[in-house]
Amino acid sequence: MSQVYSKSPKDCASKESFINTDNFKYKKLFCVFSTFFTSLISFILLIWLILHPSKPQFSLKEADIYLLNLSNSHLLNSSIQLTLFSKNPNQKVGIYYDQIQAYAAYKGQQITVDTSIPPFYQGHQESNLLTASLVGTGLPVAPSFAYEVGRDQTAGKLVLNVKVNGKLRWKVGAWVSGRYRFNVNCVAVMAFGPNIPPPLSARQGTLCSTSL
Missing domain, CATH: 2.60.40 (Immunoglobulin-like)
Known part of the structure; x- marks a missing residue:
């Protein structure tokens, strides 16, 4: 007699919860780095626009x-x-x-x-x-x-x-x-x-x- 193994709904829920948590961490890191680089570039552009160096x-x-x-x-x-x-x-x-x-x-x-x-x-x-x-x-x-x-x-x-x-x-x-x-x-x-x-x-x- 063959046996069929299936995962319980509880196991599936645990795996899905783990994947969702992992994706959330990556998205959070991406948002943090994106915000940092955007702020840095904006700060540099702001300095450039304020000072606007003249030609030698x-x-x-x-x-x-x-x-x-x-x-x-x-x-x-x-x-x-x-x-x-x-x-x-x-x-x-x-x-x-x-x-x-x-x-x-x-x-x-x-x-x-x-x-x-x-x-x-x-x-x-x-x-x-x-x-x-x-x-x-x-x-x-x-x-x-x-x-x-x-x-x-x-x-x-x-x-x-x-x-x-x-x-x-x-x-x-x-x-x-x-x-x-x-x-x-x-x-x-x-x-x-x-x-x-x-x-x-x-x-x-x-x-x-x-x-x-």
Whole structure:
């Protein structure tokens, strides 16, 4: 004779009660963690909205072109020395500059390789002077490059663009933001002519545009 085993309603009720209790604990933990992270994110956003950091300010203090030599095969050798003034305008926000690179451009053409500037921290309303030596060796340029230089020499002035780009982080108290990419464009106008010996110089302290 075969025997059939079945669980009593009491056993089923006990098992269901155990499952319900276990699910309740997980749901409670999930709610606690969700509330915590939501509050934390809301607090960070609130600080961000209250402080709303302003973009860093850059100006070109000095730029000197020591070499701008074009070969017959349209390869350019260049040497440029520059000094930048950097300021953090924020009263309660510091800035970590994690990556900074600079290069020079002429008529939309890059005429030096990217040059790294050492990373640094900039405190509240702090200012720094940044220097860099920009060089290019055998850089290919457009066939019209020599014509553009000759035309500027006749006009008596040369317009140089100094480009700076990199990544920064904001610091508010102990909190540090993620990385934000920034781009800086400085325009230097230099006297240029057949009777002006090198280096060609710009020392007027040009204000640069900054985008984030």
